[in-house]
Amino acid sequence: MTALAPHLTAFLCEHLPRDRNASPHTVATYAHCFALLVRFATKQLDSRPSDLRIEDLGPDLVLSFLDEIETDRGNCARTRNARLIAIRTFFRYVEYKVPACLDQALRIRALPKKRTDTALIDYLTREEIEALLSAPDPRTVSGARDRAMLHLTYAAGLRAAELLSLRLEDFPDRSLTTVRIKGKGRRERVLPLWRETQAMLRAWLAIRPQAETPELFLNRNGEPMSRDGFAHRLAQHVAVAAQKQPSLLQKRVTPHVLRHSCAMHTLAATGDIRKVALWLGHASIRSTETYLRVDPAEKLAVLAAHAPPPVKPGRFKPPSDKLMTMLAEARNGT
Incomplete structure (x- = not known):
């Protein structure tokens, strides 16, 4: 079993700023992610943070953590994916630092990101x-x-x-x-x-x-x-x-x-x-x-720049074929 604390400390304090030239904002974001993960793991495993092992952070626990930040903290899918990226980066570091955890690291890195909708942003008047x-x-x-x-x-x-x-x-x-x-x-x-x-x-x-x-x-x-x-x-x-x-x-x-x-x-x-x-x-x-x-x-400017096409109103003729009628009703949900 491999202690988590020394490797996580080296990852945040040495590897990210020195080897990857990460900005202070990136280091702070990753540290925030792992603070949430460690709190979640200690609660699930009834352990102290300093007693956690790398092997404790298995794929199932990581998935449970990602689900928890969506449901309990109200984070969106984009935030969930950002947390997963931070965890993946750490386990990429673990691959060559702790060869005994290689299989676990590969399984963590194989966890898929959640697809997100391109929703409109929220803003205040x-x-x-x-x-x-x-x-x-x-x-x-x-x-x-x-x-x-x-x-x-x-x-x-x-x-x-x-x-x-x-x-x-x-x-x-x-x-x-x-x-x-x-x-x-x-x-x-x-x-x-x-x-x-x-x-x-x-x-x-x-x-x-x-x-x-x-x-x-x-x-x-x-x-x-x-x-x-x-x-x-x-x-x-x-x-x-x-x-x-x-x-x-x-x-x-x-x-x-x-x-x-x-x-x-x-x-x-x-x-x-x-x-x-x-x-x-x-x-x-x-x-x-x-x-x-x-x-x-912006949409109103586009609308004002174009005139509506001169389309004459017509009359709808329902399909006479029974098969086409059924398909039309199925398409309309009737």
């Missing part, structure tokens, strides 16, 4: 965004922090990882007019900030507790805010904002929905998908085209 941004109480430390987080996430269209990894040094010369974002795939971008967003950041920085960590946003223990912590605070503020905008109750509001909302409002304001891609930090404009599919203005 301007009225819903205004209600959400005003929900935190600025008279409290946590409220001032949350207002700054929500404003910055929406204004800059940030991913959750980009927001939570921000440091004080990412604001050039301690000025809050611009912010430097270290995005996905090691792509950096510099974005200007609205005066309202600057005001919220100044209010937070004025009361931010002194801490050794350089991260901009801290939890109540003075440690960097986590993804789950941010999502939990967001859910609380959505419940408050829903009192003014009941339509929020019909939507599943996640941190990424704020990024989608920024993209949709930027597209409506500029009409230029390239500017949206530049603002969000997309590597390819193909990633940004998903916002065109949900924007009705």
